[in-house]
Amino acid sequence: MTLRLDLLRNSLAETFGSARVGTNEPLAKHCNWRVGGPADLFVSVKNAHELIQTVRLAHKHGIPPTILGFGANVLVSDAGIRGLVILNRAQRISFQPNYLVEADSGTNLAVLAKQAAQLGVGGLEFLIGIPGTVGAAVAVNAGTRTRWISGLLESVRVLQNDGEVEWLSPKELSFSYRTSRLKQTGEVVIAAKLRGNPDEPANIERKMKKELQVRKNQPTGPSAGSVFKNPPNDFAGRLIEACGLKGFRIGGAQISEMHANFILNVGGAKAQDIKAIIGHAKSEVSKRLDITLEEEIRYLGQW
Template identity: 40%
Template sequence: MTFDVETAYAELRLQFGERVRRNELLGRHCTFGVGGPADIWVSLDSQESLLSLVTICSQQRWPLMITGNGTNVLYADAGVRGVVARVALNQYQIEDNGDGTALLVTGAGISWPKILSDLVPRGWGGLEFGPGIPGTLGGGVISNAGVHGHDLGEVLAWVDIVDARACQERPVAPSVVRYQHAELDLAYRHSRFRAQRRVQFDEQGDPIAAARQLIEPAEIVMQLGVHLHRAEPAELRKAIDEHKQYRKRTQPPQQSAGSVFKNPPGDYSGRLIEAVGMKGMVIGGAQISEKHANFIVNVGGASAADVAALIKEAHLKVYERFDIDLELEVELRGEWKVLKT
C-alpha cells in the first residue's frame, strides 16, 4: 500500500486539528517505554471522531492502527507507517436499575484506575479486583483482563465495536455492531478479538508479528456495558488496598507490559522461565525481572529489539526443556523484521 504522509497529515489536521502530530515517538505511549515514530499520531476523544477517522482512512486507503494505553504492546524500533490513533473515549454514565444493581456504559478508553476512583465513593462494586490493571477497559475486553481469580468477563454485559472488516477490501464506511456477552467467546486471557492478534514463532524461534491490515484491528472496541452492584465504599477501598499491596509485593516497579506470556494449563510461565535459568537475564537495556520471571522490564535505555530477543530466548528455552509452547500476551506492532540473536 502507498501512503503520502504529507498529504494525509494536511488533510487530517483540517479534520482533527491539534490532536494530529507528525513523527510521534511511540515509546511515549507504551508501558515498555520503547518504540520508534508513528508517521502520524491522532488522539480520538469521541465516538464521532473514531468513526470519522476510520471512514477517511478507508476511503483514502491510508493504513490505520488503533491503540489504547499501550500496556500490552511492543512497538518496533522502526515505528509504525501510516496513521496511529489512540482511543481516548473516557465518557461514561451509570444507569441505576433501582434494585441495588446498575449498568456502567463507558467509552473504551477509560482506564481501570480512573473508573475505580469514580465508582468507589459512590458505592458501586464490580471492578474492584483490578486496581493494578493499568490498561483501559476497552483493552481489557481484548484479553479478558483479570487478576486475583477474577476477570472482566464476569461483569461484562455487551460491547459496541466499530466493524471495519469490509473496509479492508474496498473504500466503504465502517458499521457499529453490538456483541452480547455470549457472543464474545470469553475465556482465560481470551476473547473473540484475541485470535487475530496472536504472535506466532517461526522455526528459528523468532516472534513474528501478525500481517498488517489496512485498518488494524478490523474490529475496534468503542463502548462497553459493565454490570455493577451496591457495596460499602469502605469495603471496596479495603479490597482495592489489598490488591495494590499484593501487586507491590509480587510485581517489579520498572517499566514493563505486565505478564509477557499466558500461563499454560496447570502451570505458571514465571516458574517455567525461572526453571530454565533465565530469571535476571539481561539483553541490552531489557531484563527478565528478578522479582517475577514472567515480566520483562526496561532497566534503562532498552530497545524493542532487546525486549523481543528476551522473548525469543525465554520461549525457546521453555519449549526445548518442557515441550511447552508459551503463548505471548504482548502484541508486536509496527515495522518488525526477522530477529537474529
C-alpha cells in the first residue's frame, strides 16, 4: 500500500474506527453482476455527513474516491479498484409540503417509490423497478422509455471537487439520455429534491404494479440491466439479436436468450468475460449493420 493510501486509511480509522475501514475488500459482493476484484480501501457510509466527510478526506490525501450504490450499472475489473471505494448507504428521506421529497443519495429507489405511494405522492412510480440508489440514478439520469429521473428533480445537492457542497438546479447538471455533467466531473451527489404530484395511494400502487409487471419479461440473474444505450430510433437489443448473438457465451458470461441487451453472469463469470462479450457485440453490430453501440454501463477499476 502506498504512503498516501496508508495515511488515508489512518485518517478514516480515526474518524470511523478501524473496524469500519476495509482493505482489499472484494467488490464482486457489492456489484449486481457479481464480478470485480478488490478495493484497496473500503468504507460504507451511513449518512450524508459521513459521505461528505469521507470524500473530503480522500481528496485531502490526493486519492479520488469511487462511489458505489448498488453496483447495478457498473462493471468492475477483475483487478479491482485502486484507492478508496465508498459504499453509499446514506438513506434519509423527508417528505415536505407540496409533494416535495428530499432523499439522501444512498436511498433505495424502490423504497423511495413505496414511501411516496403510501403518502399519496405520485409521479415516482417508475422508480420502483430500477435497482439502485438515488445518487447514481441522478448521475446517470436513470429512467424508463418514457420517464427519466431528471424530469422529477427540483435540485440536487452536490459535493464539488473543491470540497464545497451546493444545491444545483437540473439546468446546471446538463441532463440528457442516460447522462449528466456528474458522469464527467466526478462530483458526488449527496441528496436530491424530487417533485411529485397529488394522487391516491391505491392509484399509485396500481401504477407501480404495472411498472413491475412490464419487468417480468426481463431476464433474471446477475446483470447490469441494459448494457448499451439505445441508438436513435432503434433498440440495442434488436440490433444484437439481428446479428444472431442471443445466447452467445464467453466463459461464465452470456448474452441473454430473452433480451439481447442483457449480459448475464450464468456462473463463475469474470469481468473480462463480460468485457469480451461487450467488445464482440459492438464489433458485430458495427461490421454487419454499420451502427456504433455505446455502453450504458460504466467501467470501474483498472482495465
